[in-house]
Amino acid sequence: xxxxxxxxxxLVQAGGSLRLSCAASGRTFSRNAMGWFRQAPGKEREFVAAxxxxxxxxxxxxxxxxxxxxxxDNARGTMxxxxxxxxxxxxxxxxxxxxxxxxxxxxxxxDYWGQGTQVTVSS
Numbered sequence: 001x002x003x004x005x006x007x008x009x010x011l012v013q014a015g016g017s018l019r020l021s022c023a024a025s026g027r028t029f030s031r032n033a034m035g036w037f038r039q040a041p042g043k044e045r046e047f048v049a050a051x052x053x054x055x056x057x058x059x060x061x062x063x064x065x066x067x068x069x070x071x072x073d074n075a076r077g078t079m080x081x082x083x084x085x086x087x088x089x090x091x092x093x094x095x096x097x098x099x100x101x102x103x104x105x106x107x108x109x110x111d112y113w114g115q116g117t118q119v120t121v122s123s
Contacts, residue, residue, distance in 0.1 A: 002026045002112045004096050009117030012086055016121070020081040022096030022114060029053075030074035033099040033107035036081050038092035038119075048094070049081060052105045059106060064090075086121045093118050 008020040020036070035050035049070040050059045058070055069082040079096060093116040099107035 002098070004098065004112055004114035006094060006096050006114045006117035009094060009119045011120045011122065014086060014088055014121055014123050016086050017082070017084045018086065018119060020083065020094055020096075020117060020119075022079040022081075024077045024079070024098065029077070029098050031102040033105055034072060034079045035097050035099075035107060035110060036070065036079075036094060037097060037110075038090075038094045039116075040089075040092040043092075045095070050107055051079065053103060057105055083119070086119075088121045088123045091119060091121050 003025045005023045006020060008018060010018060012018055031053045033050055033052050036048040037045050038048050039045040047061050048064055049068055051070045051072055055072050067085045072079040095116045096114045097110040098112045099109060100111035
């Protein structure tokens with residue numbers, strides 16, 4: 001059974017920073033791409049960022065480029081999302097996910113999802 005647990009969300013003022021974490025357990029995913037998505041109230045879930053199993057390759061949504069940084073620590077089974085210069089439009093539930101096909105890049109199918117962590121950015 002795969003478990004993904006997000007943490008690090010909260011309330012922050014515009015211009016502030018947060019660091020989200022995603023802890024994976026139940027299987028070894030060190031060879032799998034991982035990613036972050038978000039869903040704002042009343043909107044569809046959207047892609048935020050993805051990282052290859054090695055951490056060498058990354059992709060970002062245009063809306064977060066230059067402000068967010070995705071990283072991973074395979075030894076700890078954890079992925080991170082450093083969010084800087086936060087804006088009110090970044091307010092959403094943030095979800096981590098894993099592509100179940102090892103070594104695939106870019107990821108094309110995310111199969112496992114966490115429960116999400118809420119990020120609220122006040123103006």
